[in-house]
């Protein structure tokens with residue numbers, strides 16, 4: 279674990295260091311900066327070697343993109359805006375192809391850089407474009423959703439969806455830096471804040487118990503972007519992710535814990551044709567995994583109940599329609615954690631003790647599904 283500067287109770291920026299694997303730095307690390315008014319830091323992260331900057335963003339964030347572009351142009355860069363479709367519609371090969379075309383027509387070289395402005399869907403797509411253009415150029419993420427800040431912008435997983443499933447094509451391509459400007463959360467719809475909180479809760483169950491205590495003690499405040507507790511939760515969740523990806527960038531082992539709740543979660547998103555928020559799907563997936571763990575004697579009743587009380591307290595779903603098992607099982611079979619025929623889940627043996635569970639019999643999964651079925 280690296281030494282970090284934290285300041286949850288002040289308005290000073292907090293810097294969380296992530297070790298390993300940056301496409302930018304000689305020492306292989308990068309900073310996640312959390313604070314307000316962070317745009318002024320972007321030129322320094324891009325560095326003097328950068329001439330052209332492609333700012334990839336959804337149309338809905340055009341006004342923010344214009345501000346980023348003006349600031350870069352004023353600092354002497356040649357910045358262009360690359361607008362992509364919103365949300366999961368952006369995580370398609372055709373959209374990546376469109377971005378490659380724009381970069382090609384702009385004579386984008388290896389010393390140039392990409393900046394993503396938006397939520398996790400944008401950083402996943404922009405990161406993938408950065409990973410593949412000329413076999414890799416630098417990318418800086420400016421997440422504008424809670425989920426993007428606490429999870430998607432950190433750790434270098436990039437990707438797009440295919441017809442068969444979520445994030446099935448991608449690359450590990452860590453950013454050169456992350457600027458998480460808390461002011462962007464002021465315009466974020468409440469359901470998006472709630473969706474992002476699912477990944478924060480995940481970090482509480484897999485690692486940092488204080489996250490769960492803070493949420494329980496401040497349940498009415500956690501989705502308020504002005505509340506100091508939200509900043510503390512953001513910083514704690516990023517620290518959990520930074521600690522994990524610093525040790526295991528390419529998901530050889532430890533990083534799999536960050537996938538808690540995602541095996542069923544991704545299957546739900548696919549079944550719903552991505553009209554279901556990622557965080558909401560992960561929330562249902564965590565309850566499913568908790569029920570699976572309970573059914574095989576690995577997790578106690580109180581921790582399973584705590585999943586439901588915290589997630590429901592925030593406004594997240596903990597159940598799912600009861601007649602979709604065949605479709606969901608198809609999705610589960612395509613999960614990246616599986617090895618050959620062996621289905622594998624992240625389950626908890628206790629708070630803070632995630633383990634990989636090789637499912638011995640699919641009927642156990644169906645039984646857990648019965649526990650979350652509406």
Ligand SMILES: NC(=O)c1ccc[n+]([C@@H]2O[C@H](COP(=O)([O-])OP(=O)(O)OC[C@H]3O[C@@H](n4cnc5c(N)ncnc54)[C@H](O)[C@@H]3O)[C@@H](O)[C@H]2O)c1
Nearest residue numbers: 338365397398399422423425426429430435462465466556
């Ligand atoms: N790479 C990773 O490690 C990782 C981690 C977690 C999630 N993800 C991916 O992230 C995606 C979900 O990200 P998300 O929840 O941020 O969703 P999103 O990117 O789809 O953004 C959600 C919505 O919020 C809007 N929006 C963004 N910022 C806004 C702002 N400041 N004000 C108003 N509206 C704003 C967007 O236009 C969009 O409509 C999924 O594709 C998921 O798979 C990736």
Ligand SMILES: O=C(O)C(=O)C[C@@H](O)[C@H](O)[C@H](O)COP(=O)(O)O
Nearest residue numbers: 429433435444445533536537540614
């Ligand atoms: O960073 C990781 O590793 C994660 O698993 C974080 C997840 O929250 C995230 O949704 C990730 O994109 C899922 O990755 P995938 O490999 O299951 O597609």
Ligand SMILES: [Zn+2]
Nearest residue numbers: 429477540560
């Ligand atoms: Zn996720």
